[in-house]
Amino acid sequence: MSWLSNAFDRLRFRARPPSDDRSRMRAVANNLILHLHPTRVPAPALRFTHTWGLGGISALLTVILVVTGVLLMFRYDASVERAYASIQTLETVVPFGALLRNVHHWSANLLVITVLLHLVRVFLTGGFFRDRRGNWIFGLFLLLIVLAFNFTGYLLPWDQLAFWAITVGTGLLDYIPVVGVLVANFLLGGREVGQAALRNFYALHVAVLPVVLMLALSYHFWRVRKDGGVALPDQTGPVEKLTTIPHLVGIELGIALVTLTAVMLFAMLVPAPLEGMANPAHPPNPAKAAWYFLGVQELLLHMHPLAALALSTIGLLGLAAVPFWDRDDSAIGIGGRSTRGRKAAWLGVALSVLLTPLLVVIDEWWLDLPALLPGLPTLVSNGLIPLGLTLAGLAGVYWLIRLVLRTRHNEALVGLFSFTMSALVVLTLIGIFFRGSNMALVWPW
């Protein structure tokens, strides 16, 4: 088989594979794809557990999504009469159509997970200090693009799941004061989800967002290079540097192959969901948003939509403020800032896993603020007060961690971050598995 690997090598390098370090470095610098890398990388940056390869996995998933998405476009029909039928044809008639759809569907869902994990990784290893501040905030923008991609794609199959998830999702916009209804009507091309909405979402999903994402990703990668690659602890002595070929490229190819195999296997075994055709007269019970919005939907069950919206916005702004909130950059590149910071992280997770379900259950079965405070408008009793209580609770978690573990500010922030992220995960899991008919709490088994 050596002729085969020779042929591959020739394709990759247009010549025989470079055998000494200098020509390896030149090969990186002269290749369009490889030149996204530096020619040499510090050895600690190559440790898999420093980045978990999450940025790279996200990039690979994006490529998979573009390729499968373009193929899907050849068979998909963005009209309310034909959309559902074209997906059914894809599922049952077109050779490998179901597989293609499954790969696109699961890659898109996995991308949300890997991008979020990537964000967590960058936060925990202090990847946002100094020059990287800009790329951190820009990264949040990337997260929003990924979510917008998923949201617009969700409508396209035009089944019951799609129709009602988008109805509920855009219904949330109505609560934004002054401009909300206007924006919702503009997005949907009318008051309700219909043909105009399907057209709009399709154009956004296959033309506008891909261009925005490609430009944004190019900028993101360029910044990573400009900022000196993955953030590492400040070094006192000289650092060992290894050539990108074979050290980095080898790891990347390995991760890429594993990801590709995993996605393929999953897509072969688990079909992407498709319910009955959209019926605007009959919402399913319960009507749930896409799973990655179920955390927010769970909040909606506990407070006024405006409060839930405010809380989500505060969370996002809080993430954007992280580089300004934690200015102690001596912890750059160190996981959890310090040993005590790592402890704070685990304490945050533990508190969250205990408190979040407890609060959900209490609010569901015993606490009824509007009934307790009958004189107040619901915007206050069911909005401002729960919002204030939640924020106060978060501040309480911060101070608890600070006092119990005697941490410094930046370590307690790590605890608060872990608490909030875990709460999001717990709320999402409750939304997915523990909400049944009429959105009442149920056991999933």
Added chain:
Amino acid sequence: MTTQPTNATPETTMSRRNFLSLGLGALGLVGLLQTGVMTVQFLGPRRVDGEFGGVVQAGLVESFPPGSVTEFPDGRFFLVRLADGGFLAVYRRCTHLGCAVSWQAAENRFACPCHGSYFDQEGDVENPPAPRALDTFAITITDGTVIVDTAEPRQRDAFDATQVVYPAGA
């Protein structure tokens, strides 16, 4: 300002170059604005004839017995005839997050399956999370026929008698 002549100082006179570049900038701005407005209009909400949004001839007054609720799926509303003979056209879009409510005759209420809101026959909230009563559409009764205009849903906090339309002579 008065019309008194002022001294033209060198600072207030404008060179030809500055004038032209200012003009060019202004033209560019106008062009940009125009393109923006055109784009927004092009992308904006569209109404399709014959769909929801037009005028619906619901039927003769007598065909709706007092105390009945009749669904008009294409018009997206329920025609409610109250016990006292008055009419109310209730938009079926739940005021919580926009799901379609359905009429449960046995329980005498509108139910939204999405997050469990209930509304009574007049559209008032019986059970949150819905924050306000169901929206309504304008009703006119001409020659004994009930006509509902679905162009613009009307928001209300709660039901009150002024929203009800009575047939002539009732």
